[in-house]
Amino acid sequence: MFKKYRISLENTSESESTWLITLSDVLTLLLIFFIMFAFLTKNMKSSAVRNVDINEQIQKKDNLELNTSEKLEEIEAQMYNASRDLNLDDYIDIQHIGNELIISIKEKISFKSGDATLLPESEPVLDKIAIILRANPDLDAEINGHTDNIPINTSIYPSNWELSVARATSVLKYFINKHSIEPFRLSIKGNAEQRPLVDNDTPGHRMQNRRVEIKISEKKNNYLGQT
Numbered sequence: 001m002f003k004k005y006r007i008s009l010e011n012t013s014e015s016e017s018t019w020l021i022t023l024s025d026v027l028t029l030l031l032i033f034f035i036m037f038a039f040l041t042k043n044m045k046s047s048a049v050r051n052v053d054i055n056e057q058i059q060k061k062d063n064l065e066l067n068t069s070e071k072l073e074e075i076e077a078q079m080y081n082a083s084r085d086l087n088l089d090d091y092i093d094i095q096h097i098g099n100e101l102i103i104s105i106k107e108k109i110s111f112k113s114g115d116a117t118l119l120p121e122s123e124p125v126l127d128k129i130a131i132i133l134r135a136n137p138d139l140d141a142e143i144n145g146h147t148d149n150i151p152i153n154t155s156i157y158p159s160n161w162e163l164s165v166a167r168a169t170s171v172l173k174y175f176i177n178k179h180s181i182e183p184f185r186l187s188i189k190g191n192a193e194q195r196p197l198v199d200n201d202t203p204g205h206r207m208q209n210r211r212v213e214i215k216i217s218e219k220k221n222n223y224l225g226q227t
Contacts, residue, residue: 068218071139072101075132075216079103082128092125100217103129107210114152116166118174126171129214130179140185140220141175143168144213148206149193165190171212185219 076096083092093104107113109121118126133141145164157163168188175181193200196209 068099071136072096072099072216075101075136078132079128082125086124088125100215103214103216105212105214107207107212110212111167111170114154114157114163116157116163116170118170123174126174127179129216130175130181133175133181133185133216134179137185138219139216140187140218141181142215142217143171143186143188144195144215145188145190146195146209146211146213147191147193148209149196149200150206160192161190163190164192167212171214 145168
């Protein structure tokens with residue numbers, strides 16, 4: 001009996017040892033599981049937060065574009081009314097394309113042929129545009145000079161490039177000097193004859209192409225801390 005009893009103790013010890021090893025494995029697996037669960041949960045929360053932020057940014061951008069578009073529609077209506085009141089419908093073209101409002105002023109009321117000095121006839125419409133810019137500090141203006149394809153070669157304007165830039169510069173100076181529009185909100189571009197509205201094949205078509213375009217759009221950047 002004594003011998004059998006000792007054998008029984010030995011068997012019991014081995015069983016307990018096996019049970020302890022198994023429990024240790026289970027605890028290790030549980031620990032790994034909880035670590036992985038916590039890691040995955042954290043990543044899922046971070047991903048959810050990022051998705052919310054992205055969606056909010058997209059929504060803000062959509063709202064901003066909508067507001068800008070609505071604002072430009074109002075400005076378009078103001079410019080139509082102004083051109084009608086000034087009896088300048090035949091000399092001003094207004095287009096709302098995307099988030100840009102393009103106001104095109106024909107050479108007939110803006111400059112003499114081959115010259116870049118503003119005519120008095122253009123001042124009322126430029127004054128109206130300046131008032132709009134002052135009332136909307138979140139909008140910028142790009143001034144584009146355009147000519148026809150007839151070459152020019154004078155001491156002041158060796159080519160249509162110089163003439164188109166000079167005309168755009170004259171409009172820019174008018175906005176700054178008379179209406180105190182912040183210079184950082186304005187830019188100029190000379191296109192010469194490279195952006196025609198129609199073919200330069202008749203005097204009437206060439207007249208259409210000689211113009212100054214003022215593109216009003218949302219301010220894209222803050223320059224040197226300007227807001």
